[in-house]
Amino acid sequence: MPLKAFRGPKVWLWRWRRNPLKRRADTMEAWVLLGAWLLTLLAGVFAGFAAARSVEDGLARERVEWHPVVAHVMDKAPGSAAPKSGDSGSSETSDSSDSSRGERVWARVGWAVADGSAHSGQARVPAGSKVGTPVTVWTDPQGHLVTRPATASEARLRSALIGGLVGLSAAAVPFVAGLVARGRLERRRMDHWDAEWARLGPQWGRMTG
Secondary structure, rough: OOHHHHHOOOOOOOOHHOOOOOOHHHHHHHHHHHHHHHHHHHHHHHHHHHHHHHHHHHHHHHHHHHHHEEEEEEEOOOOOOOOOOOOOOHHOOOOOOHHHOOEEEEEEEEOOOOOOOOEEEEEEEEOOOOOEEEEEEEEEEOOOOOOOOOOHHHHHHHHHHHHHHHHHHHHHHHHHHHHHHHHHHHHHHHHHHHHOOOOOOOOHHHHHH
């Protein structure tokens, strides 16, 4: 019967202990496992920290460079304007429109940058906004529309999440490679044991018979 059927309980760090039955393949497997674990740890930590730092620096740069400007609606926004507070009209009816709940729609707006040049683009504005209605938009140093930059707390959370994902992805590469190498070495070792058992097993049976 192959020796694969006689695996006993696992003994921790047995590959590092002195044993006359330990072979060169066992020592090689020990070093492969050690190297795989070290690479997994180092790759995960360094890649995660690098990604988190890069994301946080980028978001911090956005908070410095991006700034709000006052733009004006150039075309009447779709929808109906939300009723003013104190208006006892349609806002109290059951079929009130989404505008009463602060609906925002896309509309064309225009603004000027520091050098005086005019820009225009699509931005979210309150539904029903009339032409000339002022709205606040965010722009980059070139005057292009951007989203509101992340706050410091949002940046920390986002960088931590992205750093964690990048770290896990980077650590998975040496971890999987170590598992594959270990599996091959173990199969090779068990094949050698099977071959020696097939050669010596019958002789051992005659000696103990």
